[in-house]
Amino acid sequence: MKSSFRPLKSNALRSYTLSRRVFRHGSTRGLAISGASRGLTGSRLMQRRCIATSDLSYVEGPQEPPLLTCTIPEHFSEIVSQYGDRPAAVFRSPTTADMNPTLTSTKPETTTLTYENLDTQSNILAHSLRSLGVKKGDRVAVSLGNVTEHAVLTYAIFKLGAVLVPLNPTFNAYQLSAALSRLGVEVLVIAAITDLSYKPCRGRSNYDLLSALVSDLTSSKVESSTVPTLKSVVLVDNTPAHPLAGFPLIQDLSALTPYSSLLLSSSSSSSLSRSITPDAPLAPAEIINIQFTSGTTSMPKAAMLNHTNILNNGRLIATRMGLDSSDRIVCPPPLFHCFGSVLGFMATATTGACITFPSPAFDPGASLCAAAELRATGFYGVPTMFAAEFELLANPAFAARLPPGGLSNLRKGIAAGSSIPEPLMREIGEKLGLRDLVICYGMTETSPVSCMTAPTDPDDRRTSTIGRAMPHTTLKIVAPGDRSQIVPRGQCGELAVSGYLLMKGYWNDEARTGEDLIRDQDGRLWMYSGDEARMDRDGFVEITGRIKDLIIRGGENIHPLEVEIALVEHPRVREASVVGVPDTRYGEVVGAFVAVHAGVRTLEDGEVDEGKGEALSKDEVRDWVRRQLSGHLVPKYVFWTDELPKTASGKIQKFKLRDAAKELLGIATK
Template structure:
């Protein structure tokens, strides 16, 4: 289903509240809200944000897991012109503090589980955001309801435009500190429109679809996927946090027809004890991204899930997906299974060498994208924005090549990012944290292949003369400094870190042993 008149998130919820008021928009943990309820409650929340001074351009942060409240707040921001800043609840207090400080959030919505941490962080911030609790006692959302109580729920004047910023998602950066990627409304509509314009069903919606939101909304893939379902006016089932057994149960109980996941999630679902095709009988299409899928896992998914598969490739900076390997290319033995996909109509791809010149098909260089869904900017980072969006092209930092048919193959990462079960980990973050240990002279971090998670982090550590540290001591040292998923799964103690003449770590030398014999240097 495609509604071309919808151009912003504010349009979406208002339209479906009028045309499908009683249809369930979202279900979470047994609680359901209709499109009319979601529209009216987001109106109430929007007026409360305006009363708190969080109007156009204000940053509004959310620290919590998936719930109906998250999307209500997202739509409220869309209506006021505020920008939602979702915060990864798996981050350490120091990492959360950086995001709140960098964004200058004026309001922070926080669930009870993280309330004490938020209160401590707030005291360290130069501009202290107003905190709104999403829990009170055993009744989730009671504090939130009290905050917005008494505000009218009728329609308010909305001036949202497709190019207006609507969310700011933090992603790892070269300094080890996350950068705020500002996305406009158009990032959630552009690919939908291109597919409809060319009659392609790579990502399509049927009137009776039920979508499972399994990727958290602090990831671009999570909030983008949720918005595609809202744009189509179908029902979504949101998981508070992913667990394979819960995902299988929700698919079976709710008759889920479509979802978006990372391959490690699919691996865990099909590996659940006792699962079989009957558990996934309602599924018609599954899209996945974050990493390629192995042929073994693809065949297993084709047998057990028994549905169409589509691979998505993109970055937070590209507004999520820019390439797709459609279901027709998911065939056993097909060489295209190694591809990340081909561009959507209206999305351009080129591969360039170090001097910026375009390379011919088959030649490996940096993959660059031109897409109408591209980010607005890195928040407060003009030079980084100009470097990444040079000459109107998004420089992805991925190395790869184009074949003669326009399919893109990703071979390596120029920027060294490690992707652990869909979570980005930049080596500098881990290296900086390890360097704070008194026994560590220097450290180098890489990603190594892992059958379950795609990649895991491995650290190479040089100890100071006369000092010692065990892997366990280093692991304990990192607790509270970086999120657990960033912590190395293995350590090697070496005499020196290999570097080139300019001092740059030669990660390729460290990776050789682990990636030898693999066609792709990403997993």
């Protein structure tokens, strides 16, 4: 069905009405954009209204609250003036007892930063970074876990007007060098030991990685053949938490600047703890963050985000989920990812709430203990994190460690990062009590959240959709293969996003920027998600799968998510992911990678169950799906796995599963 809507000409300029926004605590500092469509000409506005109220899959989000037009440091200053003595962030350090989460251990050490502490320390650090030569616009790479230093560095870099480049700490030497070289980074901040998910106090020493990056670590000067722009490497010493990692004495590595010296060298002068003036005035539209896409494909891209993107996205997330200054949020997702930095840190920092990072890298035991010990009101995670936490809660020895009633205050939360199956949503509510849990959807390129549920949404919409458009955000769903045609409500197509939240582009990559960011004939810029979706008459959006993950079996389209939801409903299945596997007869067939709960034995085809405890066979998996879904959705292949390959933010890397399936079946890969 073709749309009767004719795109508007691009020669009419769009204007905005500016108004002063009174901050929650009474300040009038910082302008806000309101009424994003009020400056449109009458004919253009009428056409927009017509399409927005038609039966087409097009919707414009609310225009309230108005967009902030100040910079992040300006807004943070206002928050500090109101909530200075309140805790901004709590960091929980692992202990060697955490190496076995079922053992009773002493309470781990925690570090609390009030908003004033965070402001003061980031000022001191900003002065020290300037002494290293960091100027406005310079890229500063940070390869750290969820630790105090990461939080302080974030605001120090923003205050200087430099560009924060958060890197996945698990990068190997090649990945690190490639990222630094690609962005022309001059300063790298990295930990001596990279903390690893599920392995507290058993991290990876970064000595070999640093030796590959810097020609001579004992020299007084940083020289790198792979990253010629690199001038300084700042080392965070976290060796006490990793007694077996084997990192050499830091004082013997003269090329590295100890992070501690950056705070100590400046703290002697009280003037340096006061605010810092950047080289040139900051502007809301300036790039201050470059985020690498999360790596569910093999080719991550570097998305450029500005103050307006990040500040407003965090604030609007907080508003829709109902955060306030009394909240205590536990955030296991990583700070180097948009989930931890925007949905987590920026959202709480715009409301005066407190955020807790339970461990440097994800650890289900630490996450649950932190929530119980701090009597948290909110809890964040992606599906794979929640699955691991529920597995641990089912262990009586671990459950006995938690303070009685420690999880009883939980009510708010965010589930994001990938599609959330309805059974998991119900389980989150039952086991953690997150009655106000919301789902956030987005992309790194959209700062990231473009669509979100609300605690007041009907229960069926909160468990089956990603909610509705965020404020100042426009959504449309276009026909496969023809992005000029908006599909009717209820019909599947590709989801596209427009508004303040769009990235500027990919760093030095005009070709790939042009593939994803496209102007329509009206001159409006759209980000095409690559996700297949459908929109109902009330504007709620359901993600039906990744377009590139669609399985076409004998001409029939199969959405992996539908099969995955059926699989995880099996009582013995912990996690499952479905991919297309090449087939000579059908072109593609369904392949399912399945991880079972602890204590469940897995049986191969034809293997007999000898009755020694719980077991699950591949035929049982197929029969389970067959009883719930059509026959063509039944997996032809079932692959047992202990763990699904994931990014550090918890997303399943399907390209690795597709390659693994071909390898297991002896199918040649390109």
